[in-house]
Amino acid sequence: MLGMTKKETVLIGAHFMNGDVACAEGAIAAGCRFFAGYPITPATEIAEHLSQRMPEIGGIYIQMEDEIGSIAAVIGASYTGLKAMTATSGPGFSLMQENIGLAVMTEAPCVIVDVMRGGPSTGQPTLPGQQDVMQAKWGSHGDYEIIALAPSSVQEMFDLTVEAFNLSETYRVPTILLADEIVAHMWEKVVIPPAEKMKIVNRKKPNVPPEKYMPFMPDDDLVPPMACFGDGFSFHATGLTHDEHGYPQTQSSEVQQRLVRRLCDKIRKNADKIIRVEEVMLEDADVVVLAYGIVARAALSAVRKAREEGIKAGLLRPITLWPFPEKNVAKIAKQAKAIVVAEMNCGQLVREVERSAKETPVVFLSKLGEDPHTPMEILEAIRRNI
Amino acid sequence: MVEEMVHPLSKYLREAMMPHIWCSGCGNGIILNCFIQAIDELQIDLNKLVVVSGIGCIGRAAGYTNVNSFHTTHGRPIAFATGVKLANPELDVVIISGDGDLFAIGGNHFIHAARRNIGVKVICANNFNYGMTGGQQGPTTPLEALTTTTPYGNIEHPFNLVHLAAASGATFVARWTTLHARRLTQSIVKLLQKEGFCFIEVVTPCPEIFGRHNKMRTGLEMMEWFKKASVVEHFSDPAKAEITSEKIVVGEFVDIEKPSYEKLLHEKIAQINTKAGELVKEYAS
Numbered sequence: 117m118l119g120m121t122k123k124e125t126v127l128i129g130a131h132f133m134n135g136d137v138a139c140a141e142g143a144i145a146a147g148c149r150f151f152a153g154y155p156i157t158p159a160t161e162i163a164e165h166l167s168q169r170m171p172e173i174g175g176i177y178i179q180m181e182d183e184i185g186s187i188a189a190v191i192g193a194s195y196t197g198l199k200a201m202t203a204t205s206g207p208g209f210s211l212m213q214e215n216i217g218l219a220v221m222t223e224a225p226c227v228i229v230d231v232m233r234g235g236p237s238t239g240q241p242t243l244p245g246q247q248d249v250m251q252a253k254w255g256s257h258g259d260y261e262i263i264a265l266a267p268s269s270v271q272e273m274f275d276l277t278v279e280a281f282n283l284s285e286t287y288r289v290p291t292i293l294l295a296d297e298i299v300a301h302m303w304e305k306v307v308i309p310p311a312e313k314m315k316i317v318n319r320k321k322p323n324v325p326p327e328k329y330m331p332f333m334p335d336d337d338l339v340p341p342m343a344c345f346g347d348g349f350s351f352h353a354t355g356l357t358h359d360e361h362g363y364p365q366t367q368s369s370e371v372q373q374r375l376v377r378r379l380c381d382k383i384r385k386n387a388d389k390i391i392r393v394e395e396v397m398l399e400d401a402d403v404v405v406l407a408y409g410i411v412a413r414a415a416l417s418a419v420r421k422a423r424e425e426g427i428k429a430g431l432l433r434p435i436t437l438w439p440f441p442e443k444n445v446a447k448i449a450k451q452a453k454a455i456v457v458a459e460m461n462c463g464q465l466v467r468e469v470e471r472s473a474k475e476t477p478v479v480f481l482s483k484l485g486e487d488p489h490t491p492m493e494i495l496e497a498i499r500r501n502i
Numbered sequence: 503m504v505e506e507m508v509h510p511l512s513k514y515l516r517e518a519m520m521p522h523i524w525c526s527g528c529g530n531g532i533i534l535n536c537f538i539q540a541i542d543e544l545q546i547d548l549n550k551l552v553v554v555s556g557i558g559c560i561g562r563a564a565g566y567t568n569v570n571s572f573h574t575t576h577g578r579p580i581a582f583a584t585g586v587k588l589a590n591p592e593l594d595v596v597i598i599s600g601d602g603d604l605f606a607i608g609g610n611h612f613i614h615a616a617r618r619n620i621g622v623k624v625i626c627a628n629n630f631n632y633g634m635t636g637g638q639q640g641p642t643t644p645l646e647a648l649t650t651t652t653p654y655g656n657i658e659h660p661f662n663l664v665h666l667a668a669a670s671g672a673t674f675v676a677r678w679t680t681l682h683a684r685r686l687t688q689s690i691v692k693l694l695q696k697e698g699f700c701f702i703e704v705v706t707p708c709p710e711i712f713g714r715h716n717k718m719r720t721g722l723e724m725m726e727w728f729k730k731a732s733v734v735e736h737f738s739d740p741a742k743a744e745i746t747s748e749k750i751v752v753g754e755f756v757d758i759e760k761p762s763y764e765k766l767l768h769e770k771i772a773q774i775n776t777k778a779g780e781l782v783k784e785y786a787s
Contacts, residue, residue, distance in 0.1 A: 150589055171774045176588045176767070181614035185581035188574065188611075192554075192585025195572060196593070200585065218575050345552045345570040346590050352516065352565045354573035363519055364565065364573075 125173045130307050135273040135300040136161035136203075139229055139293065140169065142277030143201050145308065147316055148227070149175035150193035150200035152186040154208060157241040158297040159231040162203040183208035187215040187228065194224040195353065197344035199281055203229035206248055207238060210255070216290050217256030220379060222353045223288035223332070223340065225319055227280045230292055231300040234485055243485060244297035246409055246460040250467075252292045253438045259376055261383035263390060264292040264438040266408040270304035276435070282317040283390060287382055288339050294437060296460065298410040298488065322349060332375075333360040338382035387439040394433040395444070397423060401430030403498045404448050406469055407458040408434050411488050415458055418494035429498050437465065445472035454479055454501035458489045477501070514538045514548075516568045523562055527713075527721025529680035529706030530560045533627055534567070536683055537598065540690035551594045552586055554579045556603035559634045560627040560706075563598045577608030580615045583622045591621070591764040594694060601628040601642040605661055609641070616670035619698040621762040625690065626663060626701070629708035637711040644745065648715040660745075663703045668740040668756045673698035675740060675756035679705040679728040682752060689754060698762040705750060 126145045133141070140162045143151070151170055153163040163179065170177035176193070180186040186202045193200040204212065209230045219226055232248045234240030252264045263283050265276045277293055284291035320341040322329050331351040334340045340360075343349035356364040357372045365371035383390065394412075396419060398404065403422070407415035412433040422429035432448060432455075434441050445468075449455065455473055457466040458481040466480045481497055483489055515538070524530045541551065548569045555564035557576035564571040570593075574582045579597045587595045597604075604612050604626050615622060631649050632638040638651040639658065646655040667675045674696045678686040686704060693700040707713065707724030718724045728750060735743070736753040743751035 150585065152585060171771045174771060174775060178584070178588060178767075180581065180584070181610050184578065185584070185611050185614070188578040188581035189585035189588070191574075192572075192582040192587075193589040194585075196552075196586045196589035198589045200589075214575055215578065218578075222572075345586060346550060346593050348549050350548065350569055352571045352573070354565060355575055356573065361518070363516075364562075 126308065126311055128308050128310050130305060132303060133270065133306055134161065134303045135267070135270045135295065136231070137165050138270045138273040138306045139203070139277045139295070139300070140165040141308065142274040143227065143281070144169060144173060144175070145274070145311070145314060146199065146278040146281035147318070148199040148201050148281060149173070150190065150198040151176070151202065152178050152180050152189035152193070152200070153202050153204065154180055154183050154186050156205045156208045158233055158300050159203045159205050159229060162229060183211040184215065187212040187219070190226045191215060191219050191222070191224045194226045195345055197347070199225070199285070201227040201229065203231070205231050205233050205241070206235045206245070209248055209251065213251070213255040216262070217258060217260065218355045219290040220256065220260040220262065221355050223342070224290070225284040225288050226290050227277065227284055228290055228292045229277070229295065231295045231297060233297050240485060242297070244410065244460055244488060246296055246411070246464070248294065249437060249461065249464040252294055259380060261380045262290055262292060262438055263287070263383065263436065264294045265435060266294045266437050267299050268409055268412045268433065269299065270302055271306050273299060274306050274308065278314065278316070282315065285317045285319045286339070287386065288319065288342060289383060296409045326350065330360045331362045332358060334378060334382070338378050338385065383439055390436060390439060391441045391444070392435040393441050393444050394431070394435060396431040396433070398430035398432060398448055400428050401448065401451070402428040402453045403456060403501050404430050404432055404452045405456045405458065405494060405498065406432045406434070406445070408437060408465070411458050411460060414489050414491045415494050417491035418498060421491060421495050422498045427498060427502050434465070440468045440472070442468065442472035445469055446474070449473035449476040452476055456481060456494065456497045456501060458483070458494055460484065460488055511538050511542060514541065514568055515566055519565055522566060524559060525710040527707060527709040527724070528559070529629070529704070529721070530563065530627055532680040532683055533560065533598070533625065533686075533704050533706060534563050536687040537596070537625065537690055538567070539687045540694060543687070543691055544694055546594060546694065550592060551596070552583070554583045554586070554595065554597045556599040556608060557634070558600035558603045558632070559629070560598060560600045561603065577603055577606070578611065579603070580608060580611040580622065580624065584615060584620050587620055587622050588764055588767070591768065595622045596694070597622060597624045599626060601626055601630070601663070602632050602640040605663065605666070606641045613666070613670040616667060616672045616699045616701070618763040619671055619673065619760055621698050621764055623693050623700045624702070625693070626703050627706045628663065628703050629706050629712055631708060631712040633708050633711045637715065649712070662741070662743060664740040664743050664755050667701040671699065672701045672756060673758050673760050674700035676754040677703040677705065677743060677752050679732055679750060679752060680707060681725050681728040681732065692757070697765070698760050705745065
């Protein structure tokens with residue numbers, strides 16, 4: 117396909133493809149060799165593409181009986197040493213939540229792609245939404261941290277899938293690619309660099325003999341090295357609260373605190389290393405537009421147009437939605453007169469912006485069940501808040 | 503000086519996890535014992551063995567076994583094990599879990615894993631109820647049985663697990679009670695050697711939680727029921743393999759040859775692939 121010979125594992129060069137395919141190719145480039153999924157609009161093309169590509173490169177594709185089975189199989193493959201991914205949309209993402217918690221608790225590196233459509237429930241399968249932002253952070257029970265990235269282009273569907281694997285392997289945390297239907301179905305140019313020019317991260321392996329290995333004993337970065345089934349390390353892992361040996365400690369408040377605080381802290385204390393934002397013309401901005409995913413494209417046009425009109429407007433685009441870039445928002449809030457937040461939901465990430473912006477007024481532009489914001493709509497909001 | 507006595511099978515147990523959580527009179531220890539006897543008899547490479555369990559009393563068996571082990575969420579051990587087996591087909595992947603975990607909340611994974619014929623091995627402890635949560639009705643609770651959620655008698659028809667497994671496509675299907683420890687061990691030996699999806703149901707006493715409501719207050723009384731009611735009917739029709747107060751049909755019901763999912767998958771990958779990936783090479787060697 118796409119002019120590739122079967123001898124090549126990773127596509128390189130410039131291609132014209134849709135976001136779902138770019139995501140699938142990004143996974144392959146990142147070293148993913150296991151995909152388990154269940155068909156769902158608008159993420160199905162990821163599964164279809166990987167059903168063709170995985171066998172070509174010696175990887176595994178399996179269609180499971182549901183999304184619960186898909187994420188469980190992904191965690192199993194991850195524990196057996198493969199980089200593993202699943203892809204879904206809102207309804208499937210809801211079904212996966214319990215086992216996303218299991219991946220958090222057992223520190224299984226894995227990537228979950230959620231191509232957001234309109235919800236709640238079955239909602240609007242073929243229309244775009246950004247309604248799963250809070251679910252990505254809070255969907256499973258208990259206290260935990262995950263990482264979520266929001267691509268704005270087909271190129272970023274590729275790049276951020278690679279990044280999602282790298283972060284997941286670095287921090288042993290499920291990482292979510294929070295795409296929207298438009299970015300997933302849009303066709304654009306994608307440039308894939310040769311393998312030697314790509315940064316690929318693999319999980320830390322234990323550097324102690326098996327008899328000394330403690331599967332949940334963290335290093336200084338709060339992340340424990342990870343042995344895999346069949347590596348010669350005989351170890352136990354459980355979704356129960358567990359000590360550094362992996363043994364259940366269901367009655368110990370000390371172990372619960374040590375474990376759960378570490379699971380949160382390994383992300384919170386590394387947030388500065390994890391978080392990426394795009395900042396456009398923020399230096400002197402009076403009005404800042406904050407948008408992510410496909411909406412950020414219209415926001416950028418609006419900001420440029422405002423500048424042409426002499427309005428000091430700027431764009432803050434969180435690429436990392438979770439952990440939320442609160443320092444970046446707090447910083448611009450000190451200089452800006454207003455922050456305009458544009459989202460395709462009833463108000464989700466705007467809550468984080470309000471929390472971080474403190475006294476600075478935050479204006480919310482909501483879209484639901486239709487095309488995303490036009491540049492003109494955002495421009496008018498900029499004009500109103502100057 | 504007295505030499506310290508070490509149990510010949512203690513290397514198979516994580517002694518740091520003892521004492522176990524199981525009640526007196528519970529049959530789970532017998533099931534774990536039979537499993538360990540089987541892996542000892544086969545001298546299975548313990549580095550290549552992965553034991554997976556779900557939630558429930560028997561779910562702790564994975565942690566007690568001193569091999570690669572994983573205690574999943576409720577109902578998901580088969581789906582998790584599917585990922586393990588496909589990621590490394592050289593591993594022996596055994597699921598030890600309960601009837602509620604495998605056939606109520608996890609029922610969908612069971613029938614589809616059997617249909618695909620993925621080469622994972624399932625040992626199900628059937629104690630007729632949800633023991634860990636205090637004895638509620640489950641998918642195997644007999645009609646009219648009393649549980650904490652069927653105080654007027656159970657009106658739901660129970661699953662016949664061996665019939666379900668056979669109909670779903672398993673290549674090996676057996677049922678024993680914990681009274682049949684020797685024969686259970688021999689069936690586990692077979693299960694571990696067979697290709698494809700294999701299933702053993704072990705009817706096990708739960709006197710503290712199930713038996714107390716149903717006129718069998720001790721493990722011994724439950725074992726006496728098994729002794730009185732069990733009839734060995736090898737290769738009889740699993741659809742007719744009943745479990746009633748009068749009769750428990752036990753034996754090996756299915757033992758057929760069928761290529762496993764992972765074998766077909768890796769053959770397909772090898773066909774498609776001119777430059778076989780690492781996984782394929784490993785599997786072929």
